[in-house]
Amino acid sequence: MRYLPLTSEDRSDMLARIGASGVDAFFSDIPAEKRLAQTLDLPLRKSEMEVSRLLSGLGAKNTAAGSVPFFVGAGAYKHHIPASVDHLIQRSEFLTSYTPYQPEIAQGTLQYIFEFQTQVAALTGMDVANASMYDGSTATVEAVLMAHRITGKRKAVLSGGLHPHYAETVRTFSHMTGDASTALPPDVFATENMGAMIDADTSCVVVQTPDVFGNLRDLSPLAEICKAKGALLIAVFTEAVSLGLVTPPGAMGADIVAGEGQSIGNSLNFGGPYVGLFAAKARYLRQIPGRLCGETLDAEGRRGFVLTLSTREQHIKRDKATSNICTNSGLCCLAFTIHMTLLGEAGLRRLARINHANAVDLADRLGAVSGVEVLNKTFFNEFTIRVPCDGAELIERLAEKGVLGGVPVSRLLPGRGLDDLILVASSEVNTPDDRAAYAQALRGAL
Known part of the structure; x- marks a missing residue:
């Protein structure tokens, strides 16, 4: 029997109370051409065995990334993930320490988040990193929103070398928050002059390196221009492994760094879940979204870990929150930490x-x-x-x-x-x- 807690009268009362004409009104922001005009052409019911056979047949139509020569990237990359990573993330110490709301019983979770933050800060060359985010695109959005809060300005300038999906995510959020975003034309050869786009209303400039076309960019000159004009430089990356060889964003003067950590510890997974990396200069610590874990000593002098900064709306009043991010992609974050620890x-x-x-x-x-x-x-x-x-x-x-x-x-x-x-x-x-x-x-x- 299906569990239907609401009657038709209950639904009508709720719709009347909020002034909605019907359930369809909740989807008005979705363009009409993007909505389904009818139900999906799916069978109403099948047995478990039939469903398993059907889905296995559909899956067999895919070409697995490891079965043929594979050269696909553009923001998601195939790397070798040691078998020990998958083994370790399934250990009971991690599977049962779900979320650090009560730090005294979630020391395992807090410790690996602390280690993760340390790794990300070192990897990006920044002072402080948070406890991870959804993915690279939403981390970029949070960096832009953070820059708006810090500068009091509401305009972002987006490089033509920024991954189009990241740029589109920024534009979507900017539309909903009433902020401005200016995207430069696609910059195949990394020749754009972003400094010339900074005006009195610009809070931040968003640049990716390596960019979506693969070009490595020296951000140092742009960082100087941003500093002189009162804008923040947000450095973005989609390939975390590149930070093992190229100059980290922090060393080039970035104020905020956002990127995708999928390449380390996390397989392609048909596009997710992934893990967003986020780091910043120490002076912007209290404007960082999400949360931070810190190290301390307990009353008996033993090493322990605590939630040091909690700026999301689940922890504090909404008007004081820096973000409504409600998870830190914990399992992906753990996989990243273990793989990075194994690599050194x-x-x-x-x-x-x-x-x-x-x-x-x-x-x-x-x-x-x-x-x-x-x-x-x-x-x-x-x-x-x-x-x-x-x-x-x-x-x-x-x-x-x-x-x-x-x-x-x-x-x-x-x-x-x-x-x-x-x-x-x-x-x-x-x-x-x-x-x-x-x-x-x-x-x-x-």
Whole structure:
């Protein structure tokens, strides 16, 4: 029997009290063309065994990332995750210490969050990091909102090299909060002059490095310009492994850093859940969203961990909260921490060097294919190629040959005249044979 706690009269009374004409009124912000005009074409009922068989059949139609040469990136990357990570995150000490509302009984959770914060601060070159966020895009939004609070200004300038999904998330939140956001045109070659876009109303400039096209950017000159004009510099990244090799944002003068931590400890998972990384300068500590864990001593002098700063609305009055973020992606955060601990500083640097070397080798191989041009002068493990045809169609032809060759830029930036560009990523999981297979398949597909 279905549990239906509300009667039709109850629903009518609630709708009348809030002044809504019906349940459909709650979805008015969703464009009509995006709503379903009818119910989904799904069977009303099936047995558990039938459902299992049906879903297994649907799943078998996918091409698993590890089953073919795989070069897809654009914000989510395939890396090797040691089996020990999955084993350790399932230990009862972590599975039962769900959330640190009562620190005295959640010391395990608080300790790994403290370690996570320490790792993120060191990784980004910043003073302080929070206890993680949903993902890179929402972490970027929180960085923009934080900059608005700090500066008292309400306009964000977004780089043309910022991942389009991140930029769209910022625009969506800005629309709902009544703030302004100015996005520069797609910047394939990292030549934009962002300093010229800063005016008296600008609270922050949002720049990604490596950017969505793979370019590495020196943020130091822009940081000086931001400082002189009273704006904050927000540095964004989507590939956390890059921070094992490139100059961290903090060393280039970033005020706030936001990014995606999926690359470390977390597999692709069909797009989530992922883990947002967030760090800032110490002077902005009290404006950081989410929460922070700290280390202390108890009454008997023993090491212990506590919630040191809780700025979300579940902990304090809503008008004093910095964010309504209601979770810190705890399990993904734990996986990140364990993988990073297993790697250590030397391991992370070696992993980053392998990623870069593999990408350089792949770029050389693809650049040698007639009609293909590698556009980047600098990159980490991802770069952009120009092909003499439609990139999306070429990716499909490569898939038919058993190679997942990347992400067509037209998928991220439709209608922008970039249909002949493809984003290609190569991590430590790609072998020389994989890279050779890509180059051979590319020759055959052109």
